[in-house]
Amino acid sequence: MATDKVIRLALAFLMTGSAAAWSDAGPVASEWVQGMNNQVRLIAGHAARDGKTALYAGVDLSMPGGWKTYWRTPGDAGGVPPEFEWDGSENLASATVLYPAPHRIHDKAGDVVGYKNAVLFPVLLTPQDPAKPVTLHGKVAYGICKDICIPAEAELQLVIPPDVGTSGELMDALARVPEHKASDSASPSLAAWHLDQSSGKPKLVLDVAGADPTTADAFVEAPGGIYVPLPKRAADQAGNAVFEVDLTDGVNIKDIKGKPLTVTLIDGKGQSETTITLE
Template sequence: MTLLAIAASALSAPALAQEAVMSSWSKGDNASLRLIAGATAPSGKQRVGIEIALAPGYKTYWRSPGDFGVPPVFDWSGSDNVGGLDVRWPAPERFPDGAGYSLGYVGEVVIPVSVQPVDPAKPVMLVLKLDYAVCEKICIPTKGEARLWLEPGVTSVTSPRLEQFEARVPVRAKLGEHKDMLSIAEARLDETSPVPGLKFMLRTPPDGKVEDVFVEGPGMWSFGKAMLFPQVDGTVLAKVRLKDRPKGASGPTPFIVTLRGSPNAVETRLELDIPAAKP
């Protein structure tokens, strides 16, 4: 490259994306965490990621950890100029764990967070204290603390690590068929099976695939691993066994159903009328 070309490249540098700002690593038992910043969203919200790097063979947990896991606990109380936070979870994996399954991430994960400043014209000081668990064969509670200074209106930052995991956050979709994504066409109780549970009729776009289904209910609901039955019309019937539910739970009940698969994971919020448990 000639000196003239180098000079021209330098003059155009401000138009290029800058590297993301990151906090220092906070080391725990068999895991470390840090905060990484992305570009400010058009809405004015700050884009941040909680990056957790795990020792080989270790995993950590999703918001609903499954049969034996421990969900992380976030403490943002030391932050400044923060009016609201939205933690956005990448779709988890399912792991055999003793006599059941746990849900979470192995090796590494970046959990995206949208931060709403109180005053968008002023910087944000983001301070996170995180209690979480890492597990190989035995779960070990660990802690981490990270802080990050976020300048307002920074739109030229690029953060490939954050962007990679933002793409794994489920797209929210209403109950019903959707042409270009995985979708739950129907949801109902499984009243034909001797074991109580839920049934979902799933639709996939061309070349789409359903890999797993995760169901969350309010309180101490527990569901088994979904059984998937491809149908001749291209739909997929998913049966999810109900393992446990809160005592006395009945009537209209909200659930969150996450479909893991391609082209994108999908999250649907729906309500089902649950009959009272038989004595």
Template sequence: MKSVSALLSCSLVLAFAGAAPAFASSSDWHAGQGGRIRLVTAGGADASGRMQGALEIALDPGWKTYWRDPGDSGVPPQIDISPSTNIQSISLAFPAPRHHDDGYGVWAGYDHSVSIPVTFTLAKPAAKALVEADVFLGICETICIPVQARLTVDPAKAPDNAADAELVKAAFAALPAPERADFKIKVLRGDHETLHVEAIAPGDPASVDFFVAGEKEYMFGPPKRREKDGEITFSVQILDRPTTAPGEGGLHYTLTSSEGAVAGLIPYP
């Protein structure tokens, strides 16, 4: 995609139009060029204060949107919940993407409508919560358009909305499964500039693909695939990295094949 930084100057013209909030278990749709978005919740929080939801991205035919790591010129879905009431934090999970080559570069994303699972954590589980979320993402046809919208949801207005609950349930069910012995990534010896992994996956070997998300100052190039003597490996150029590798956690990865997808964490290289 053409660099988003070159397009931000026109974001106010091309962003989704604002709309009045819909106080229900879902927000109003915010529509614009290429598609529309809304936030959906599945009702109230559990005893620990967690509340499930989904960012629904309905794309027009021919349009695409980004995975959690869009490469060096894209805009991944981001949700700022700081204007909200009684929402302490938020986490997003991502269904398995595909690699796309648009002539400007290779990037990971979706060429179909997609629901991004969201978990809200309430500061006070028993207290009322109001979601007021500033959403920012990119959708693309021949160029990428930065999208901005304020989405408002009052989960208590319709906590038993069966359609919303089913949409959220389906969004979480579509996530990659946890890695397992016959479907995972094995990190190989690499160097300061390249991440090397071996893919262990069932199904058609030709269908196997690997995605790694840069964070904590890491940035990666597109994976380069190699298959030899029954082994599938990927080499990923490390374009940028922190001075010192973080001590805890790891990098999110997704591995796909004709048999589905798994996701997990790999150590910081």
């Protein structure tokens, strides 16, 4: 009888342990897809942004040292912005790609905007039925560059169970995605801006406040793919970083007046995003 009791206790322990392990599932990841001087995969898990926990995937791109890839707006020297397609996915209502804050990279051909060595693009997922798995099928096209630029593409697939766990990698990537306004004093913010037409050559002047103005940078985007040149750093004022955008350099000010412009700001402490309109 004592032996039977021990066996029953052992079975109960094993069943309890198995249930706990099943309910505490971790994040999931696909195999790496190898390309020329790069590799890419999908990861997925739950993560929090703006205090809200949701299901995210991530397009994880890794390159050798010195190689780079591009942001959604590549910069003055041109480049290949990443493209994402989710056709063929199952139990997926929507997928929204988010972009970590980029950096200005000096290139032989000029300045570009992007990422060196590696980047993880978070993708906010909305399942059609949250109680069922999501089969995520992704086609990704992007460019990688060092001395030469190479177009690349990959086809990826990952099954994401409904009880998938929290992903620390996605949490870290989301922390680098600019919020629509500065979330705290450590993030740079647009203290003021104005349109200067005093010289007859219109320019947009951005006054950027932040915890680390010496490392501050700014990027301006117009809707519909309208080109806006990269801001150039001017003389700083009152501890803030001042940037100027030449609105005669490859852009007609009439094409952007009255349209929302997205201003992305970065410094050594954080990043933020805001919208302005030239009336």
